[in-house]
Amino acid sequence: MLYHLLFPLYKTISAFNVFRYITFRTIYAGITAFLILFIFGPRMIRLLRRMQIGQHIREDGPEAHLKKAGTPTMGGTLIILSLTVSVLLWLDLTQPYVWILLLVTVGYGVIGFIDDYLKVVKKRNLGLRVKEKLFFQAIIALAAGALIYITPGFNTHLTIPFFKQLSPDLGWGYIFFAALVIMGTSNAVNLTDGLDGLATGPVVVVAVTYMVFAYAAGHVKIAEYLQIPFVAGCGELTIFCGILAGAGLGFLWFNTYPAQVFMGDVGSLSLGGAIGCVAVITKQEVLLVVAGGLFVMETLSVIAQVVFFKMTNGKRIFRMAPIHHHFELKGWPEPKVIVRFWIIAIMLGLVAISTLKIR
Numbered sequence: 001m002l003y004h005l006l007f008p009l010y011k012t013i014s015a016f017n018v019f020r021y022i023t024f025r026t027i028y029a030g031i032t033a034f035l036i037l038f039i040f041g042p043r044m045i046r047l048l049r050r051m052q053i054g055q056h057i058r059e060d061g062p063e064a065h066l067k068k069a070g071t072p073t074m075g076g077t078l079i080i081l082s083l084t085v086s087v088l089l090w091l092d093l094t095q096p097y098v099w100i101l102l103l104v105t106v107g108y109g110v111i112g113f114i115d116d117y118l119k120v121v122k123k124r125n126l127g128l129r130v131k132e133k134l135f136f137q138a139i140i141a142l143a144a145g146a147l148i149y150i151t152p153g154f155n156t157h158l159t160i161p162f163f164k165q166l167s168p169d170l171g172w173g174y175i176f177f178a179a180l181v182i183m184g185t186s187n188a189v190n191l192t193d194g195l196d197g198l199a200t201g202p203v204v205v206v207a208v209t210y211m212v213f214a215y216a217a218g219h220v221k222i223a224e225y226l227q228i229p230f231v232a233g234c235g236e237l238t239i240f241c242g243i244l245a246g247a248g249l250g251f252l253w254f255n256t257y258p259a260q261v262f263m264g265d266v267g268s269l270s271l272g273g274a275i276g277c278v279a280v281i282t283k284q285e286v287l288l289v290v291a292g293g294l295f296v297m298e299t300l301s302v303i304a305q306v307v308f309f310k311m312t313n314g315k316r317i318f319r320m321a322p323i324h325h326h327f328e329l330k331g332w333p334e335p336k337v338i339v340r341f342w343i344i345a346i347m348l349g350l351v352a353i354s355t356l357k358i359r
Contacts, residue, residue, distance in 0.1 A: 002089045022215065026239045029090035030246030036082035037250025041075075045254065045261050048072035053120050055262050071259060074116045076267015079247050080109040083274075086243045095233045097281050100147050101240055101274060107140040108186055108273035112265035120264075127265070137183050137269075144277055145178035153232050159283045161290065161355045181285050182276035188295035189272030191302055191322050196259035198324060198338050200252045202294045202345035203271050207244035209291045209349040210275070213282045214238040216356065226356050229283040237278055244274060257335045291352035294345045298322040 002019070018024045048054075054070035083105060091098050115127035127133075148154055149172065156174035157167040170177055193199035216222045218235025251267070254260045263271075272295070279288040289296055301323035308317045318326035327337045 022218075022235050022238050025090045026211065026242035029086050029239045030242035032089060033082045033086040033243045033246035034250040036085060037078060037247055038253060040078060040082075041250065041254045041261070044075060044078045045072050048074065048261065055120075055264075068259070071262060073120060073262040074113070074264040074266050075251065075255070075261035076109065076112065076263035076265075076270060079251050079263060079267050080106060080270055082247045082250065083243055086246070087240060090243070091236050091239050095236045096147070096151050097233055098236055098240070100144050100151075100281070101237070101277050103147075104140060104144050104182060104277045105270050105274045108137065109266050109270035111136050111140075112190075112267065112269035115269075116264040116266050134183070137186060137273075138179060141179035141182040141273075142175060144182060145175035145280070148178055148280060149175050155229060155283075157229070157283075158286060159229055161287050162358055177285070178280045181280050181288065182273050184299075185276030185279070185288065185292065185295065186269050186272035188292065188299045189275070190265060190268040192295050192298045192324075193263060193268040194322060195324055195328075195334055195338050196257040197252055197255045198341060199268055199271075200248050200255050200263070201338070201342040202292070203275065204245045204248035204252070205342070205345045205349045206275055206288075206292050207241045207248060209352050210278050210282060210284070211238050211241035211245070212353055212356075213284045213287075214241055214278065217282045217284075228356070231281065231283055234282055237281060240274075241278060244271070244278075257338060287352055287355060290355070291349055293348040294341055297344075298324065301326070 049072055053072060053074055055068060055073040084102065087098065087102060093099075111128070111133060115133060117127075119127040128136075149156065155169075156171055157169050158177075160166045189199055189203065192202065213228075214234055214237035216226055217228055217231045218233065218238065220230050223230035248271070251263065255263065275292065276288070279285050279291075284291075299322075301318060302321045304317055305321035308315065319329040320326055324337050324341065328334060332340075
């Protein structure tokens with residue numbers, strides 16, 4: 001709204017011309033998202049405590065986590081509010097990709113909210129059933145994939161890192177591929193969200209990484225120079241990624257060890273879905289395996305544990321999955337696990353950015 005209200009005034013007041021610059025709006029959109037979390041975070045925590053919306057700790061988890069029982073959860077609701085307000089204030093709302101991103105973010109947030117509500121308020125231990133959760137996720141992801149597919153000028157070729165000549169065209173099958181990326185990323189972030197700030201930090205790192213890709217893909221000359229697909233209107237996703245990073249930092253202020261609040265599924269599912277959608281629109285879908293490698297590692301650890309357990313009649317690869325619990329049970333203090341995983345996420349983000357020049 002600020003963009004649409006103030007930018008047209010530049011003809012009268014030249015200072016308003018700054019609103020045309022994506023870099024300017026990215027910075028202040030990120031700051032806006034951060035300030036909303038920073039200012040309203042304490043009020044949200046007090047409200048959650050009053051409503052007795054506290055985290056339920058599974059008895060089969062690490063013993064050290066039992067003391068976290070009752071910590072306010074569903075803080076991701078404020079993340080979504082902060083993100084939505086910032087998007088409406090700073091982005092060009094005539095761009096269809098903006099609304100697709102909001103569809104995925106808010107839609108997945110609603111699924112997570114229902115799941116948290118059933119677990120925390122209605123005391124249904126597992127919340128939504130797995131089939132129910134995946135069904136609703138698939139509906140939203142397929143809708144987003146279809147909308148991206150029909151957006152004028154969007155191409156359905158895959159971009160393969162390191163291989164500029166290898167770019168298979170999926171045609172209408174791209175809709176299903178996009179849905180898979182969105183769903184997979186959403187659930188991967190959800191699995192990672194098991195320690196204080198463990199998921200929030202890497203979300204910020206991936207958001208900053210894709211901020212670079214969105215800016216490059218949305219600038220025709222830069223995209224041509226770097227030999228990456230140009231996506232008209234993709235520049236606005238730079239601002240969206242800035243908002244993701246700002247909201248993540250704002251939430252991390254309260255979510256860092258020892259956490260005052262947890263994001264819950266309402267936060268992890270929505271943030272993961274948003275990242276997956278950004279990866280699809282920027283045409284860097286496959287690269288998400290590198291940029292979000294920490295989320296991939298966490299997911300694969302769960303899959304490997306389950307498969308090995310079934311194949312060997314009860315034997316385990318890890319002491320507990322996801323893998324961050326394995327290191328906890330090995331004796332690593334929780335803050336050490338968190339910071340070391342953040343370091344891994346940062347390194348992977350840098351590797352992903354480096355692929356811009358290795359093609």
